[in-house]
Amino acid sequence: MTQLVKINVTVNGVSYEREVEPRLLLSDFIRHDLKLTGTHVGCEHGLCGACTILFDGESVRSCIMFAVMADRHTIETVESLGTPDHLHPLQEAFMEKHALQCGFCTPGFLMTLVDYLGDNKNPTDEEIREAIDGNFCRCTGYENIVEAVRLAAKKMAAHS
Amino acid sequence: MKPAPFEYYAPKTVEEALQNLTDLGYSGKVLAGGQSLIPAMNFRMARPSALVDLNTVAELAYIRPTADGGIAIGTMTRDSVVEYDPIVKQRMPIVAETIGYIAHAQIRARGTFGGAIAHADPAAQLPALSLALNAKLLVKRKGGERWVTAEEFIVGPFMTVLEPEDLLVEVVLPPLAPRTAGSYKQVSRQRGGYAQAATISMVGLDDRDRVKDVRCVLFSVGETPILSKYAAKVLVGNEPTEAAIADVAAYVAKNECDPGSDLHGTAEYRRQLVQVLVRRSLTEAVLRAKK
Numbered sequence: 001m002t003q004l005v006k007i008n009v010t011v012n013g014v015s016y017e018r019e020v021e022p023r024l025l026l027s028d029f030i031r032h033d034l035k036l037t038g039t040h041v042g043c044e045h046g047l048c049g050a051c052t053i054l055f056d057g058e059s060v061r062s063c064i065m066f067a068v069m070a071d072r073h074t075i076e077t078v079e080s081l082g083t084p085d086h087l088h089p090l091q092e093a094f095m096e097k098h099a100l101q102c103g104f105c106t107p108g109f110l111m112t113l114v115d116y117l118g119d120n121k122n123p124t125d126e127e128i129r130e131a132i133d134g135n136f137c138r139c140t141g142y143e144n145i146v147e148a149v150r151l152a153a154k155k156m157a158a159h160s
Numbered sequence: 161m162k163p164a165p166f167e168y169y170a171p172k173t174v175e176e177a178l179q180n181l182t183d184l185g186y187s188g189k190v191l192a193g194g195q196s197l198i199p200a201m202n203f204r205m206a207r208p209s210a211l212v213d214l215n216t217v218a219e220l221a222y223i224r225p226t227a228d229g230g231i232a233i234g235t236m237t238r239d240s241v242v243e244y245d246p247i248v249k250q251r252m253p254i255v256a257e258t259i260g261y262i263a264h265a266q267i268r269a270r271g272t273f274g275g276a277i278a279h280a281d282p283a284a285q286l287p288a289l290s291l292a293l294n295a296k297l298l299v300k301r302k303g304g305e306r307w308v309t310a311e312e313f314i315v316g317p318f319m320t321v322l323e324p325e326d327l328l329v330e331v332v333l334p335p336l337a338p339r340t341a342g343s344y345k346q347v348s349r350q351r352g353g354y355a356q357a358a359t360i361s362m363v364g365l366d367d368r369d370r371v372k373d374v375r376c377v378l379f380s381v382g383e384t385p386i387l388s389k390y391a392a393k394v395l396v397g398n399e400p401t402e403a404a405i406a407d408v409a410a411y412v413a414k415n416e417c418d419p420g421s422d423l424h425g426t427a428e429y430r431r432q433l434v435q436v437l438v439r440r441s442l443t444e445a446v447l448r449a450k451k
Protein backbone atom coordinates (compact mmCIF):
# COMPACT_ATOMS: atom_id res chain seq x y z
CA MET A 1 0.00 0.00 0.00
CA THR A 2 1.21 3.48 -0.78
CA GLN A 3 2.43 5.37 2.27
CA LEU A 4 0.75 8.75 2.76
CA VAL A 5 2.22 11.39 5.05
CA LYS A 6 0.19 14.19 6.54
CA ILE A 7 1.84 17.60 6.11
CA ASN A 8 0.96 21.08 7.21
CA VAL A 9 2.43 23.81 5.03
CA THR A 10 1.88 27.55 4.92
CA VAL A 11 1.99 28.83 1.35
CA ASN A 12 1.60 32.53 0.62
CA GLY A 13 0.09 33.02 4.06
CA VAL A 14 -2.50 30.23 3.73
CA SER A 15 -2.11 27.10 5.80
CA TYR A 16 -2.77 23.80 4.02
CA GLU A 17 -3.12 20.34 5.47
CA ARG A 18 -2.66 17.58 2.91
CA GLU A 19 -1.72 13.93 2.66
CA VAL A 20 1.08 13.27 0.22
CA GLU A 21 3.16 10.44 -1.11
CA PRO A 22 6.76 10.82 0.14
CA ARG A 23 8.11 10.89 -3.42
CA LEU A 24 5.97 13.88 -4.43
CA LEU A 25 8.31 16.73 -5.37
CA LEU A 26 7.63 20.05 -3.70
CA SER A 27 7.34 21.68 -7.14
CA ASP A 28 4.61 19.21 -8.15
CA PHE A 29 2.85 19.66 -4.82
CA ILE A 30 2.72 23.42 -5.42
CA ARG A 31 1.61 23.12 -9.04
CA HIS A 32 -0.69 20.09 -9.00
CA ASP A 33 -2.04 19.82 -5.46
CA LEU A 34 -2.28 23.54 -4.68
CA LYS A 35 -2.85 24.60 -8.31
CA LEU A 36 -0.34 27.43 -7.98
CA THR A 37 1.07 27.18 -11.47
CA GLY A 38 3.20 30.33 -11.28
CA THR A 39 6.09 28.17 -10.14
CA HIS A 40 7.52 26.70 -13.34
CA VAL A 41 9.51 23.54 -13.88
CA GLY A 42 12.18 23.31 -16.54
CA CYS A 43 14.89 20.77 -15.90
CA GLU A 44 13.54 19.15 -12.71
CA HIS A 45 17.01 18.34 -11.47
CA GLY A 46 18.21 21.54 -9.89
CA LEU A 47 19.97 23.15 -12.82
CA CYS A 48 17.78 25.85 -14.37
CA GLY A 49 16.27 27.73 -11.42
CA ALA A 50 12.76 28.07 -12.95
CA CYS A 51 11.19 26.40 -9.90
CA THR A 52 12.76 28.73 -7.32
CA ILE A 53 10.55 29.57 -4.32
CA LEU A 54 11.13 31.01 -0.88
CA PHE A 55 11.38 28.36 1.83
CA ASP A 56 11.36 29.93 5.29
CA GLY A 57 12.36 33.14 3.52
CA GLU A 58 15.30 31.72 1.57
CA SER A 59 15.35 31.06 -2.17
CA VAL A 60 15.60 27.34 -2.95
CA ARG A 61 14.84 24.95 -5.82
CA SER A 62 11.46 23.30 -5.26
CA CYS A 63 12.14 20.51 -7.80
CA ILE A 64 14.85 18.96 -5.63
CA MET A 65 12.87 18.89 -2.41
CA PHE A 66 10.11 16.52 -1.42
CA ALA A 67 6.77 17.96 -0.28
CA VAL A 68 7.16 16.05 3.01
CA MET A 69 10.24 18.19 3.76
CA ALA A 70 7.97 21.26 3.84
CA ASP A 71 5.94 19.99 6.78
CA ARG A 72 5.58 22.84 9.28
CA HIS A 73 7.51 25.23 7.05
CA THR A 74 6.58 28.43 5.25
CA ILE A 75 6.68 28.92 1.51
CA GLU A 76 6.24 31.90 -0.78
CA THR A 77 5.70 31.49 -4.50
CA VAL A 78 5.61 34.10 -7.25
CA GLU A 79 1.86 34.49 -6.64
CA SER A 80 2.73 36.20 -3.33
CA LEU A 81 4.56 39.09 -4.97
CA GLY A 82 1.91 41.32 -6.52
CA THR A 83 -1.35 41.42 -8.44
CA PRO A 84 -1.77 42.61 -12.04
CA ASP A 85 -3.00 45.94 -10.65
CA HIS A 86 -0.40 46.21 -7.93
CA LEU A 87 2.84 44.73 -9.16
CA HIS A 88 5.79 44.29 -6.84
CA PRO A 89 8.51 46.89 -7.64
CA LEU A 90 10.66 44.05 -8.93
CA GLN A 91 7.90 42.94 -11.30
CA GLU A 92 7.39 46.55 -12.42
CA ALA A 93 11.08 46.85 -13.14
CA PHE A 94 11.08 43.60 -15.16
CA MET A 95 8.18 44.95 -17.23
CA GLU A 96 9.67 48.38 -17.77
CA LYS A 97 13.10 47.06 -18.76
CA HIS A 98 11.80 44.23 -20.96
CA ALA A 99 13.54 41.70 -18.75
CA LEU A 100 11.31 38.89 -20.02
CA GLN A 101 10.26 37.57 -23.38
CA CYS A 102 8.56 34.17 -23.11
CA GLY A 103 8.41 34.56 -19.31
CA PHE A 104 9.14 30.92 -18.55
CA CYS A 105 12.18 31.68 -16.41
CA THR A 106 10.71 34.81 -14.81
CA PRO A 107 9.11 33.37 -11.63
CA GLY A 108 12.44 31.78 -10.75
CA PHE A 109 14.36 35.00 -11.32
CA LEU A 110 11.84 36.99 -9.28
CA MET A 111 11.91 34.64 -6.30
CA THR A 112 15.72 34.49 -6.39
CA LEU A 113 15.91 38.26 -6.52
CA VAL A 114 13.36 39.17 -3.83
CA ASP A 115 15.47 37.12 -1.45
CA TYR A 116 18.71 38.66 -2.72
CA LEU A 117 17.54 42.29 -2.78
CA GLY A 118 16.17 41.88 0.73
CA ASP A 119 19.75 41.42 1.97
CA ASN A 120 21.59 43.53 -0.63
CA LYS A 121 20.02 46.92 -1.15
CA ASN A 122 22.48 48.38 -3.61
CA PRO A 123 24.29 45.68 -5.59
CA THR A 124 26.87 46.33 -8.31
CA ASP A 125 26.36 44.82 -11.77
CA GLU A 126 28.95 42.18 -10.93
CA GLU A 127 27.03 41.26 -7.78
CA ILE A 128 23.74 41.15 -9.69
CA ARG A 129 25.24 38.69 -12.18
CA GLU A 130 26.49 36.60 -9.31
CA ALA A 131 23.03 36.64 -7.71
CA ILE A 132 21.42 35.24 -10.87
CA ASP A 133 24.16 32.75 -11.74
CA GLY A 134 21.82 29.89 -10.85
CA ASN A 135 18.99 30.93 -13.16
CA PHE A 136 18.83 30.20 -16.87
CA CYS A 137 17.09 32.50 -19.33
CA ARG A 138 17.03 31.29 -22.92
CA CYS A 139 15.48 34.49 -24.36
CA THR A 140 16.79 37.76 -23.03
CA GLY A 141 20.56 37.36 -22.97
CA TYR A 142 20.44 38.62 -19.35
CA GLU A 143 21.36 42.26 -20.12
CA ASN A 144 17.84 43.55 -19.55
CA ILE A 145 17.48 41.42 -16.45
CA VAL A 146 20.56 43.06 -14.93
CA GLU A 147 19.13 46.48 -15.83
CA ALA A 148 15.81 45.57 -14.27
CA VAL A 149 17.48 44.52 -11.06
CA ARG A 150 19.34 47.80 -10.89
CA LEU A 151 16.06 49.65 -11.37
CA ALA A 152 14.25 47.43 -8.86
CA ALA A 153 16.86 48.15 -6.21
CA LYS A 154 16.19 51.88 -6.68
CA LYS A 155 12.42 51.41 -6.61
CA MET A 156 12.60 49.26 -3.51
CA ALA A 157 14.80 51.81 -1.74
CA ALA A 158 12.22 54.52 -2.58
CA HIS A 159 9.37 52.33 -1.28
CA SER A 160 11.00 51.62 2.07
CA MET B 161 6.03 11.23 -10.51
CA LYS B 162 9.71 11.30 -11.22
CA PRO B 163 11.31 9.42 -8.31
CA ALA B 164 10.47 5.78 -7.68
CA PRO B 165 8.40 5.09 -4.55
CA PHE B 166 10.15 4.79 -1.21
CA GLU B 167 9.27 4.46 2.44
CA TYR B 168 9.78 7.65 4.41
CA TYR B 169 11.17 7.98 7.93
CA ALA B 170 11.41 11.30 9.76
CA PRO B 171 13.32 10.63 12.99
CA LYS B 172 13.48 13.40 15.57
CA THR B 173 16.77 12.44 17.21
CA VAL B 174 20.13 10.93 16.24
CA GLU B 175 19.24 7.89 18.34
CA GLU B 176 16.06 7.32 16.32
CA ALA B 177 17.87 7.86 13.02
CA LEU B 178 20.49 5.26 13.98
CA GLN B 179 17.73 2.83 14.89
CA ASN B 180 16.03 3.42 11.50
CA LEU B 181 19.31 2.83 9.66
CA THR B 182 20.01 -0.37 11.60
CA ASP B 183 16.50 -1.71 10.97
CA LEU B 184 16.62 -0.86 7.26
CA GLY B 185 20.16 -2.08 6.51
CA TYR B 186 20.91 -2.05 2.79
CA SER B 187 17.44 -0.79 1.86
CA GLY B 188 17.83 2.47 3.82
CA LYS B 189 19.48 5.68 2.69
CA VAL B 190 20.10 8.98 4.44
CA LEU B 191 18.41 12.10 3.05
CA ALA B 192 20.37 15.25 3.98
CA GLY B 193 19.98 18.44 1.90
CA GLY B 194 18.87 16.31 -1.03
CA GLN B 195 20.76 18.51 -3.50
CA SER B 196 22.62 15.53 -4.96
CA LEU B 197 20.36 12.65 -3.96
CA ILE B 198 17.04 14.05 -5.22
CA PRO B 199 18.33 14.96 -8.71
CA ALA B 200 19.68 11.39 -8.94
CA MET B 201 16.29 10.05 -7.82
CA ASN B 202 14.48 12.27 -10.34
CA PHE B 203 16.52 10.53 -13.05
CA ARG B 204 15.91 7.21 -11.28
CA MET B 205 19.65 6.71 -11.23
CA ALA B 206 19.12 6.30 -7.49
CA ARG B 207 16.11 4.25 -6.34
CA PRO B 208 16.47 3.79 -2.58
CA SER B 209 13.60 1.79 -1.11
CA ALA B 210 13.60 3.82 2.11
CA LEU B 211 14.82 7.28 3.08
CA VAL B 212 15.77 8.41 6.57
CA ASP B 213 15.29 12.17 6.53
CA LEU B 214 17.76 14.07 8.72
CA ASN B 215 16.02 17.40 8.15
CA THR B 216 13.80 16.64 11.14
CA VAL B 217 16.80 15.97 13.42
CA ALA B 218 17.40 19.45 14.85
CA GLU B 219 20.38 18.38 16.99
CA LEU B 220 22.49 17.74 13.85
CA ALA B 221 22.68 21.40 12.77
CA TYR B 222 25.19 23.50 14.71
CA ILE B 223 28.53 25.28 14.56
CA ARG B 224 30.52 24.96 17.75
CA PRO B 225 33.87 26.71 18.18
CA THR B 226 36.14 24.31 20.10
CA ALA B 227 38.30 25.40 23.04
CA ASP B 228 41.54 24.70 21.15
CA GLY B 229 40.63 27.12 18.35
CA GLY B 230 39.03 24.64 15.98
CA ILE B 231 35.45 24.37 14.78
CA ALA B 232 32.97 21.50 15.11
CA ILE B 233 30.20 21.45 12.52
CA GLY B 234 27.07 19.32 12.78
CA THR B 235 26.52 17.34 9.60
CA MET B 236 23.16 18.98 8.78
CA THR B 237 24.47 22.55 8.94
CA ARG B 238 23.59 24.19 5.62
CA ASP B 239 26.47 25.34 3.42
CA SER B 240 25.16 28.92 3.50
CA VAL B 241 25.06 28.94 7.30
CA VAL B 242 28.72 27.91 7.47
CA GLU B 243 29.58 30.37 4.68
CA TYR B 244 28.27 33.38 6.62
CA ASP B 245 29.20 32.33 10.15
CA PRO B 246 31.37 35.05 11.75
CA ILE B 247 33.49 32.68 13.86
CA VAL B 248 34.19 30.41 10.90
CA LYS B 249 35.18 33.46 8.88
CA GLN B 250 37.50 34.66 11.62
CA ARG B 251 39.12 31.32 12.50
CA MET B 252 39.27 29.79 9.00
CA PRO B 253 38.56 32.22 6.17
CA ILE B 254 39.40 29.48 3.66
CA VAL B 255 36.12 27.74 4.57
CA ALA B 256 33.87 30.61 3.47
CA GLU B 257 36.09 31.25 0.45
CA THR B 258 35.70 27.63 -0.67
CA ILE B 259 31.95 27.35 -0.02
CA GLY B 260 31.39 30.41 -2.23
CA TYR B 261 32.36 28.24 -5.21
CA ILE B 262 29.76 25.52 -4.54
CA ALA B 263 26.93 25.71 -7.05
CA HIS B 264 24.52 28.63 -6.50
CA ALA B 265 23.04 30.40 -3.48
CA GLN B 266 19.75 28.47 -3.80
CA ILE B 267 21.63 25.17 -3.57
CA ARG B 268 23.93 26.30 -0.76
CA ALA B 269 20.79 27.22 1.22
CA ARG B 270 19.79 23.53 1.28
CA GLY B 271 22.97 21.50 0.76
CA THR B 272 24.66 20.40 3.95
CA PHE B 273 28.29 20.46 5.06
CA GLY B 274 28.34 16.79 6.07
CA GLY B 275 26.15 15.64 3.18
CA ALA B 276 28.62 16.90 0.62
CA ILE B 277 31.49 15.08 2.33
CA ALA B 278 29.46 11.86 2.64
CA HIS B 279 28.58 12.14 -1.06
CA ALA B 280 32.34 12.12 -1.96
CA ASP B 281 31.91 13.58 -5.43
CA PRO B 282 35.45 13.87 -6.86
CA ALA B 283 34.50 17.28 -8.28
CA ALA B 284 33.05 18.63 -5.02
CA GLN B 285 34.65 21.32 -2.89
CA LEU B 286 33.93 20.10 0.64
CA PRO B 287 35.57 16.66 0.50
CA ALA B 288 38.70 18.44 -0.77
CA LEU B 289 38.45 21.13 1.89
CA SER B 290 38.12 18.53 4.63
CA LEU B 291 41.29 16.90 3.35
CA ALA B 292 43.15 20.22 3.13
CA LEU B 293 42.16 21.07 6.71
CA ASN B 294 42.88 17.55 8.00
CA ALA B 295 39.32 17.25 9.30
CA LYS B 296 38.21 14.57 11.75
CA LEU B 297 34.84 12.98 11.09
CA LEU B 298 32.60 11.49 13.77
CA VAL B 299 30.69 8.46 12.52
CA LYS B 300 28.01 6.82 14.65
CA ARG B 301 25.99 3.65 14.42
CA LYS B 302 23.62 2.11 16.89
CA GLY B 303 25.64 1.33 19.98
CA GLY B 304 28.97 2.75 18.79
CA GLU B 305 30.98 5.56 17.33
CA ARG B 306 34.35 6.12 15.71
CA TRP B 307 36.54 8.98 14.50
CA VAL B 308 37.86 8.87 10.95
CA THR B 309 40.28 11.30 9.29
CA ALA B 310 39.23 12.92 6.03
CA GLU B 311 42.08 11.03 4.39
CA GLU B 312 40.70 7.65 5.47
CA PHE B 313 37.05 8.60 4.90
CA ILE B 314 37.05 8.85 1.12
CA VAL B 315 37.97 5.63 -0.62
CA GLY B 316 36.91 6.25 -4.22
CA PRO B 317 34.60 8.27 -6.46
CA PHE B 318 31.32 8.59 -4.50
CA MET B 319 32.69 5.97 -2.11
CA THR B 320 33.43 6.35 1.59
CA VAL B 321 34.04 4.09 4.57
CA LEU B 322 30.37 4.54 5.61
CA GLU B 323 28.34 1.33 5.91
CA PRO B 324 24.56 1.40 5.42
CA GLU B 325 23.93 1.63 9.17
CA ASP B 326 26.48 4.44 9.66
CA LEU B 327 25.71 8.10 10.07
CA LEU B 328 28.19 10.92 9.65
CA VAL B 329 27.38 13.14 12.62
CA GLU B 330 30.02 15.82 12.99
CA VAL B 331 32.99 17.30 11.15
CA VAL B 332 35.76 18.76 13.29
CA LEU B 333 38.15 21.22 11.67
CA PRO B 334 41.26 21.29 13.89
CA PRO B 335 42.75 24.70 14.76
CA LEU B 336 45.17 26.30 12.34
CA ALA B 337 48.70 26.88 13.65
CA PRO B 338 49.82 30.52 13.87
CA ARG B 339 50.93 32.00 10.53
CA THR B 340 48.84 29.52 8.57
CA ALA B 341 46.64 30.55 5.66
CA GLY B 342 44.91 29.03 2.68
CA SER B 343 43.98 29.83 -0.89
CA TYR B 344 41.35 28.38 -3.23
CA LYS B 345 41.75 28.44 -7.03
CA GLN B 346 39.66 26.85 -9.74
CA VAL B 347 38.79 27.04 -13.40
CA SER B 348 35.22 26.28 -14.42
CA ARG B 349 33.28 27.04 -17.56
CA GLN B 350 30.79 29.24 -15.76
CA ARG B 351 30.16 30.59 -12.29
CA GLY B 352 28.74 27.91 -10.06
CA GLY B 353 29.66 25.15 -12.48
CA TYR B 354 31.75 22.18 -11.43
CA ALA B 355 35.48 22.88 -11.74
CA GLN B 356 37.55 21.47 -14.57
CA ALA B 357 40.43 21.59 -12.15
CA ALA B 358 40.75 23.08 -8.67
CA THR B 359 43.19 23.36 -5.78
CA ILE B 360 43.11 24.30 -2.13
CA SER B 361 46.49 25.04 -0.52
CA MET B 362 47.11 25.52 3.19
CA VAL B 363 50.56 26.86 4.13
CA GLY B 364 52.02 27.40 7.60
CA LEU B 365 55.23 29.39 8.08
CA ASP B 366 57.74 29.56 10.93
CA ASP B 367 58.98 32.89 12.28
CA ARG B 368 61.74 32.99 9.64
CA ASP B 369 59.24 32.51 6.81
CA ARG B 370 60.23 28.92 6.11
CA VAL B 371 57.46 26.41 5.43
CA LYS B 372 56.44 24.52 8.55
CA ASP B 373 53.48 22.71 7.11
CA VAL B 374 51.81 22.54 3.73
CA ARG B 375 48.70 20.73 2.55
CA CYS B 376 48.06 21.19 -1.15
CA VAL B 377 44.91 19.41 -2.38
CA LEU B 378 43.82 18.99 -6.00
CA PHE B 379 40.37 17.92 -7.04
CA SER B 380 38.20 17.34 -10.06
CA VAL B 381 41.33 15.84 -11.63
CA GLY B 382 41.17 12.29 -10.32
CA GLU B 383 38.90 9.75 -8.66
CA THR B 384 39.18 11.41 -5.25
CA PRO B 385 40.63 14.65 -3.94
CA ILE B 386 44.43 14.28 -3.91
CA LEU B 387 46.78 15.51 -1.18
CA SER B 388 50.14 16.29 -2.77
CA LYS B 389 52.94 14.37 -1.05
CA TYR B 390 55.55 16.10 -3.13
CA ALA B 391 54.59 19.60 -1.95
CA ALA B 392 55.19 18.59 1.67
CA LYS B 393 58.39 16.71 0.83
CA VAL B 394 60.15 19.57 -0.94
CA LEU B 395 58.70 22.65 0.75
CA VAL B 396 58.74 21.82 4.46
CA GLY B 397 61.80 23.32 6.15
CA ASN B 398 62.56 25.53 3.16
CA GLU B 399 61.76 28.98 1.96
CA PRO B 400 58.78 28.95 -0.41
CA THR B 401 60.57 30.71 -3.23
CA GLU B 402 59.03 31.30 -6.64
CA ALA B 403 61.29 28.60 -8.07
CA ALA B 404 60.38 26.07 -5.38
CA ILE B 405 56.67 26.67 -5.92
CA ALA B 406 57.06 26.41 -9.70
CA ASP B 407 58.85 23.10 -9.24
CA VAL B 408 56.03 21.76 -7.05
CA ALA B 409 53.39 22.92 -9.54
CA ALA B 410 55.15 21.23 -12.45
CA TYR B 411 55.68 17.98 -10.55
CA VAL B 412 52.13 17.80 -9.21
CA ALA B 413 50.61 18.41 -12.64
CA LYS B 414 52.77 15.73 -14.21
CA ASN B 415 52.79 13.05 -11.54
CA GLU B 416 50.19 13.50 -8.85
CA CYS B 417 46.90 13.94 -10.68
CA ASP B 418 44.97 11.87 -13.16
CA PRO B 419 42.47 14.03 -15.06
CA GLY B 420 40.23 12.57 -17.73
CA SER B 421 39.24 14.06 -21.06
CA ASP B 422 35.73 15.21 -21.79
CA LEU B 423 33.81 17.43 -24.18
CA HIS B 424 35.11 20.55 -22.43
CA GLY B 425 38.78 19.81 -22.07
CA THR B 426 41.46 17.22 -22.72
CA ALA B 427 43.45 15.59 -19.95
CA GLU B 428 46.50 17.46 -21.17
CA TYR B 429 44.71 20.80 -20.91
CA ARG B 430 43.55 20.02 -17.41
CA ARG B 431 47.06 19.05 -16.31
CA GLN B 432 48.15 22.45 -17.50
CA LEU B 433 45.35 24.02 -15.42
CA VAL B 434 46.60 22.09 -12.39
CA GLN B 435 50.09 23.47 -12.85
CA VAL B 436 48.85 27.07 -13.02
CA LEU B 437 46.34 26.67 -10.18
CA VAL B 438 48.81 25.00 -7.81
CA ARG B 439 51.33 27.77 -8.43
CA ARG B 440 48.73 30.50 -7.85
CA SER B 441 47.20 28.96 -4.74
CA LEU B 442 50.54 28.18 -3.07
CA THR B 443 51.81 31.67 -3.85
CA GLU B 444 48.69 33.32 -2.46
CA ALA B 445 48.62 31.11 0.65
CA VAL B 446 52.25 32.06 1.41
CA LEU B 447 51.47 35.77 1.01
CA ARG B 448 48.43 35.48 3.27
CA ALA B 449 50.38 33.49 5.89
CA LYS B 450 52.97 36.29 6.06
CA LYS B 451 50.32 38.89 6.90
Ligand SMILES: Cc1cc2nc3c(=O)[nH]c(=O)nc-3n(C[C@H](O)[C@H](O)[C@H](O)COP(=O)(O)OP(=O)(O)OC[C@H]3O[C@@H](n4cnc5c(N)ncnc54)[C@H](O)[C@@H]3O)c2cc1C
Pocket residue numbers: 045046047064189190191192193194195196197198199235261262263264267270271272273274275276278279281283284285286322326327328329352353354355
Ligand atom coordinates in the same frame (compact mmCIF):
# COMPACT_ATOMS: atom_id res chain seq x y z
C1 LIG C 1 22.68 22.31 -10.06
C2 LIG C 1 23.61 21.79 -8.99
C3 LIG C 1 24.92 22.19 -8.99
C4 LIG C 1 25.80 21.73 -8.01
N1 LIG C 1 27.09 22.16 -8.06
C5 LIG C 1 27.95 21.74 -7.10
C6 LIG C 1 29.31 22.18 -7.09
O1 LIG C 1 29.73 23.01 -7.93
N2 LIG C 1 30.13 21.70 -6.14
C7 LIG C 1 29.69 20.82 -5.18
O2 LIG C 1 30.48 20.42 -4.34
N3 LIG C 1 28.43 20.39 -5.16
C8 LIG C 1 27.55 20.83 -6.08
N4 LIG C 1 26.25 20.38 -6.04
C9 LIG C 1 25.86 19.37 -5.02
C10 LIG C 1 25.50 20.01 -3.68
O3 LIG C 1 26.59 20.70 -3.14
C11 LIG C 1 25.01 18.96 -2.69
O4 LIG C 1 24.32 19.66 -1.72
C12 LIG C 1 26.02 18.11 -1.95
O5 LIG C 1 26.89 17.47 -2.82
C13 LIG C 1 25.31 17.01 -1.15
O6 LIG C 1 24.85 17.50 0.02
P1 LIG C 1 23.34 17.29 0.48
O7 LIG C 1 23.28 17.72 1.89
O8 LIG C 1 22.42 17.91 -0.46
O9 LIG C 1 23.24 15.69 0.47
P2 LIG C 1 22.17 14.68 -0.15
O10 LIG C 1 21.97 14.95 -1.58
O11 LIG C 1 20.99 14.62 0.72
O12 LIG C 1 22.98 13.31 0.06
C14 LIG C 1 24.10 12.98 -0.74
C15 LIG C 1 24.59 11.58 -0.37
O13 LIG C 1 25.24 11.56 0.89
C16 LIG C 1 24.57 10.68 1.81
N5 LIG C 1 24.57 11.36 3.12
C17 LIG C 1 24.23 12.67 3.33
N6 LIG C 1 24.40 12.99 4.63
C18 LIG C 1 24.84 11.86 5.25
C19 LIG C 1 25.20 11.58 6.60
N7 LIG C 1 25.15 12.52 7.56
N8 LIG C 1 25.62 10.33 6.90
C20 LIG C 1 25.69 9.38 5.94
N9 LIG C 1 25.38 9.60 4.63
C21 LIG C 1 24.95 10.82 4.30
C22 LIG C 1 23.19 10.48 1.22
O14 LIG C 1 22.65 9.24 1.62
C23 LIG C 1 23.47 10.55 -0.27
O15 LIG C 1 23.94 9.34 -0.74
C24 LIG C 1 25.34 20.83 -7.00
C25 LIG C 1 24.01 20.43 -6.98
C26 LIG C 1 23.13 20.89 -7.97
C27 LIG C 1 21.70 20.47 -7.94
Ligand code: FES
Pocket residue numbers: 040041042043044045046047048049050051052061062063064
Ligand atom coordinates in the same frame (compact mmCIF):
# COMPACT_ATOMS: atom_id res chain seq x y z
S1 FES D 1 13.06 22.95 -12.59
FE1 FES D 1 14.00 23.15 -10.66
S2 FES D 1 15.95 23.87 -11.17
FE2 FES D 1 15.10 23.45 -13.12
Ligand code: FES
Pocket residue numbers: 099100101102103104105106136137138139140
Ligand atom coordinates in the same frame (compact mmCIF):
# COMPACT_ATOMS: atom_id res chain seq x y z
S1 FES E 1 12.22 35.02 -20.90
FE1 FES E 1 12.17 33.17 -21.99
S2 FES E 1 13.54 31.94 -20.84
FE2 FES E 1 13.74 33.84 -19.91
